[in-house]
Amino acid sequence: MRAITIPQPGGPEALVLADIAEPVVGPNDVLIEIAAAGVNRADIGQRQGSYPSPPGSPAGPGMEVSGTIVGLGSALVAAAAAAAPADAADNSGRAGSSPADAPASDNSGWAIGDRVCALLGGGGYAERVAVDAGLVLPQPAMTTLVDAAGLPEVAATVWSNVFENGGLREGQTLLVHGGTSGIGTMAIQLGIAVGARVVATAGSAEKVAFCESLGAIGVNYREDDFVAAAKAATDGRGVDVILDLVGGDYLARNIDALATAGTIAVIANQSGSASTFQLGALMGKRGRIWATTLRARPLAEKVAIIAGVREHVWPLIAAGSVRPIIDRVFPLADAADAHRRMEGGDHIGKLLLTP
Numbered sequence: 001m002r003a004i005t006i007p008q009p010g011g012p013e014a015l016v017l018a019d020i021a022e023p024v025v026g027p028n029d030v031l032i033e034i035a036a037a038g039v040n041r042a043d044i045g046q047r048q049g050s051y052p053s054p055p056g057s058p059a060g061p062g063m064e065v066s067g068t069i070v071g072l073g074s075a076l077v078a079a080a081a082a083a084a085p086a087d088a089a090d091n092s093g094r095a096g097s098s099p100a101d102a103p104a105s106d107n108s109g110w111a112i113g114d115r116v117c118a119l120l121g122g123g124g125y126a127e128r129v130a131v132d133a134g135l136v137l138p139q140p141a142m143t144t145l146v147d148a149a150g151l152p153e154v155a156a157t158v159w160s161n162v163f164e165n166g167g168l169r170e171g172q173t174l175l176v177h178g179g180t181s182g183i184g185t186m187a188i189q190l191g192i193a194v195g196a197r198v199v200a201t202a203g204s205a206e207k208v209a210f211c212e213s214l215g216a217i218g219v220n221y222r223e224d225d226f227v228a229a230a231k232a233a234t235d236g237r238g239v240d241v242i243l244d245l246v247g248g249d250y251l252a253r254n255i256d257a258l259a260t261a262g263t264i265a266v267i268a269n270q271s272g273s274a275s276t277f278q279l280g281a282l283m284g285k286r287g288r289i290w291a292t293t294l295r296a297r298p299l300a301e302k303v304a305i306i307a308g309v310r311e312h313v314w315p316l317i318a319a320g321s322v323r324p325i326i327d328r329v330f331p332l333a334d335a336a337d338a339h340r341r342m343e344g345g346d347h348i349g350k351l352l353l354t355p
Contacts, residue, residue, distance in 0.1 A: 002355065003060050003126035004335045009049030012336035012343075015061075015125075023058070023123070023130035030110050030118075030133050031071030036149035036329070037124035038064040039338045039351040040182070041245075041268065042295060046122075047339065053122030054296050062124020062353075063295060066117040066139065066149035069110055076110065076133060083109075115139040119152040119306060121295060125335055127355045134303035137310055141318040150324040150350035152306075154186040155313045157294050158243070160305045161265040162187055163194075163312070165290050166241035170195030173239040175230050175257060177201050177246050179211040179218065182350040183267070185325040187243050188214045190313065193321040199233050201226050203345070210348050230257040238262065238285075248273030251289070255281050266291040325349030 005018045025031050043061040045051030053059055072080070110116070110133055118136045123129045139148045162168050174191040178184045179200030191198040192215040200216035202208045208218035219229040230239045238259035244250055248271030254264045255277055266289060269275075282289065294302070316322040327347040330338040332355045341347050 001127040002332065003123070004062070004332065004353075005060055006047055009047065012047070012339040014047050015335045015339065017333050017335075020060075020126075023128055025071055025073050025130045026132070027073045027075035028132055028134075029073040029130040030069050030076065030116075030136055031128060031130050032065060032067040032116065032118060032136075033070045033128055034065045034067040034124070034126060034355055036066050036146040037062045037126075037332075037353045037355075038149045038151075038153055038182070039335075039342060039353060040064070040153055041270070041342065043125075044339055044343060051295075057121025058123025058126075058129065060123045060125055062122060062126065062129075063120050064118065064149060064152040065120060065124040065129055066145050066147075066151075067115075068145075069112055069114045069116060069136075070128070071130075072110065072112065073130075073133075080109070080111070110136060115145050115148075117148040117152050119156055119294075119302060125332060125353060127332075132299060132303070134299070135306055137306060137314065140314050142320055143317065143324060146329065146352065146354060147324045147326055149352050150182060150326055151186075151317070152309075153294070154182045154350070155309045156302070156305050157183055157267060158187045158190055159309050159313055160294065161267055161290065161292065162190070162241055162243055164305070164308060165292075166243075166263040166265055168194065168196055168241045172241065173197040173199065173230075173234050173237075173259070175199045175201075175226070175239040175242040175254075176216070177221075177226075177242070177244050177250065178270075179216060180207040180348040181245065182325070183243070183245065184211075185214065185349050186322070188216045189322040190316070192216070193316050197233060199226070199230050199239065207348060227253050227257045234259065241265065243267065245270055247271050247275055249275070251275040252277040252281075255285065255287060258285050258287050261286050263288045263290055267293070327351055329354055 198216040200211040211218040247269030
């Protein structure tokens with residue numbers, strides 16, 4: 001099959017389209033014929049040689065895809081055969097199911113022909129990929145199959161950090177840095193959907209306006225102080241949860257903007273700078289810094305996160321309250337151009353690749 005490879009780390013030109021071996025389908029895997037793959041900031045780190053795929057994952061870049069199931073691992077086939085007598089009447093028309101017909105809860109219940117999206121450890125820039133069935137989600141209603149590729153990584157990141165660990169709930173306030181990134185646009189929408197107030201930073205008037213179109217209070221971080229904006233939005237109380245992709249000197253300022261007993265979720269250090277802060281300031285707020293990555297988590301943790309996304313986020317997408325924000329779709333052969341656009345910082349929402 002065709003896939004993007006990285007023979008040597010480097011700039012966007014290091015992404016090379018090549019013929020590689022077909023994926024090996026493990027017992028608990030599904031094989032997906034890829035319709036589209038999401039482009040993420042982590043892919044740039046992988047291209048540069050600083051963020052390889054986790055052990056056991058495909059070596060190539062690509063952390064999320066959408067597509068159609070074309071193969072099942074031996075354990076899934078066996079499980080389906082064992083369940084067939086009881087379920088035959090209900091499942092007679094399952095192959096090629098629509099999003100509304102996708103399996104309701106049991107991730108071992110996937111069938112060939114199901115339209116899905118999935119979270120990956122790597123290997124999404126390709127024509128096919130094998131992935132554990134627990135990391136697969138049905139194509140949500142109200143999306144196209146291609147657009148669904150822009151959902152798994154951002155939904156899993158935001159759900160696990162802002163809601164599972166940050167505990168954001170109705171009536172609280174969320175501060176999102178990088179409001180027009182794929183993660184930022186998802187965080188704004190989910191925050192608004194659960195009844196929270198959202199403050200979002202962005203680097204231009206156009207991007208601030210887009211954040212505001214999603215329901216956030218927009219702050220141009222090049223011109224305004226996000227700490228002052230956060231306190232103004234909360235009558236001086238501060239924000240309950242902060243989602244930070246920047247790191248560096250934002251950490252000390254985030255603590256200043258934080259409400260008592262609040263959480264700062266740091267999911268990237270795009271500044272590349274060291275973070276320093278006064279520990280007493282954090283202690284005085286009884287605050288918490290939650291620093292994490294998604295890609296390197298154990299499989300069981302990622303499966304649990306995906307289950308939470310399916311239960312809590314997918315209904316919001318089906319209801320039209322949340323949608324994938326897609327900036328541009330590139331052919332797989334033009335993956336380098338997609339990386340250039342991401343590094344240029346002009347995009348709003350997700351960049352996708354189609355084989």
